[in-house]
Amino acid sequence: MRAVVLDSYGGPEVLTLREVPDPVPGPEELLVEVAATAVNRADLLQRMGLYPGPSMTHEIPGLEFAGTVAAVGERVDPGRVGVQVMGIVGGGAYAERLVVHERQVMPVPAAVGLPAAGAVPEVFITAYDALVLQGGLTAGGWALVHAGASGVGTAAIQLAHAVGARVAVTCSTGKVAACHELGADVVVDRHEQDFVEVLAGATAGTGVDVVLDTVGGDYVARNVAVAAVGGRILQVGVMGGGRAEVPAGELLRKRVQWIGTVLRGRPLEGKIAVTQRCAHDLVPLFETGVLRPVIDSSYALDEVAAAHEYVGADRNVGKVLLRVATV
Numbered sequence: 001m002r003a004v005v006l007d008s009y010g011g012p013e014v015l016t017l018r019e020v021p022d023p024v025p026g027p028e029e030l031l032v033e034v035a036a037t038a039v040n041r042a043d044l045l046q047r048m049g050l051y052p053g054p055s056m057t058h059e060i061p062g063l064e065f066a067g068t069v070a071a072v073g074e075r076v077d078p079g080r081v082g083v084q085v086m087g088i089v090g091g092g093a094y095a096e097r098l099v100v101h102e103r104q105v106m107p108v109p110a111a112v113g114l115p116a117a118g119a120v121p122e123v124f125i126t127a128y129d130a131l132v133l134q135g136g137l138t139a140g141g142w143a144l145v146h147a148g149a150s151g152v153g154t155a156a157i158q159l160a161h162a163v164g165a166r167v168a169v170t171c172s173t174g175k176v177a178a179c180h181e182l183g184a185d186v187v188v189d190r191h192e193q194d195f196v197e198v199l200a201g202a203t204a205g206t207g208v209d210v211v212l213d214t215v216g217g218d219y220v221a222r223n224v225a226v227a228a229v230g231g232r233i234l235q236v237g238v239m240g241g242g243r244a245e246v247p248a249g250e251l252l253r254k255r256v257q258w259i260g261t262v263l264r265g266r267p268l269e270g271k272i273a274v275t276q277r278c279a280h281d282l283v284p285l286f287e288t289g290v291l292r293p294v295i296d297s298s299y300a301l302d303e304v305a306a307a308h309e310y311v312g313a314d315r316n317v318g319k320v321l322l323r324v325a326t327v
Helices: 039-049 122-135 149-160 173-182 195-202 219-226 248-253 268-281 283-287 300-311
Strands: 002-006 016-017 031-038 064-072 084-090 097-101 142-145 166-171 187-191 208-215 227-235 257-260 295-302 319-323
Touching: 002 300, 016 300, 039 300, 064 097, 064 122, 084 122, 084 268, 122 149, 122 208, 122 268, 142 149, 142 195, 149 166, 149 173, 166 173, 166 195, 173 187, 187 195, 187 219, 195 219, 195 257, 208 219, 219 227, 219 248, 219 257, 268 283, 295 300, 300 319
Parallel strands: 142 166, 142 208, 166 187, 208 227, 227 257, 295 319
Antiparallel strands: 002 016, 031 064, 031 097, 031 319, 064 084
């Protein structure tokens, strides 16, 4: 099969497309013919040697996929062959085939289909797990989402509205209009405005119930400032830096919970649990049109270097799809 392999670390030029042996499904695994994956920030970090992937014969990036079951392990119902599925993996999705545990997949919503479903799993699972399952966001609450025009951000805007909450986002100047169009209740231009001041006015001084932060760095102290009493801050990334000064006194006074969370490092059963919860709660919302993947652009697998350059330049609103097969 063709796969994008990392033989060394560095710029987009180290992404090498070549032939590697097909993976073989274990007893409880599916062999999936991948239709599409998507480029995530974690992929760029892995390419630079800053976010090691799981141990495998060939280091193949890619954290999500959508495709068709081609074969199954000996303990899996053979009737699953031919079914369209999507899901998250620790790596290996920049390839024509991959293997995944049979319970670590969701059905591809008919309303989305292939290849667009390749833009769904990573960001919607991340956002739903952070905002709702761990953050406890409910109807009438307020969420603040940083990098609102990112893949996770565009998913989070939709999910907040789906549970009946209000959502504020931060973004760069050129993406303000796009975030308004996606339905954000408050959009803060991070170059021109202070989100703490803006949210103090929008929430009448009570603060926000859940913060979803992909930035870290100097946002951490400001997240505590903007959080409501009893609020939760979900740290899902540190694009702005991995070190921060934390106002511990205010953290205690407000009883704020600051929670770090990632998907890749979870044990198999943890990944299965969150996947199955999202399959139950979210897939029906794609079928009814409440949720949809926001796809900025699409690249073929042999254009992977260009796709990485585009995401690295922070030009995208929503997801950058990587087409692996012609559907």
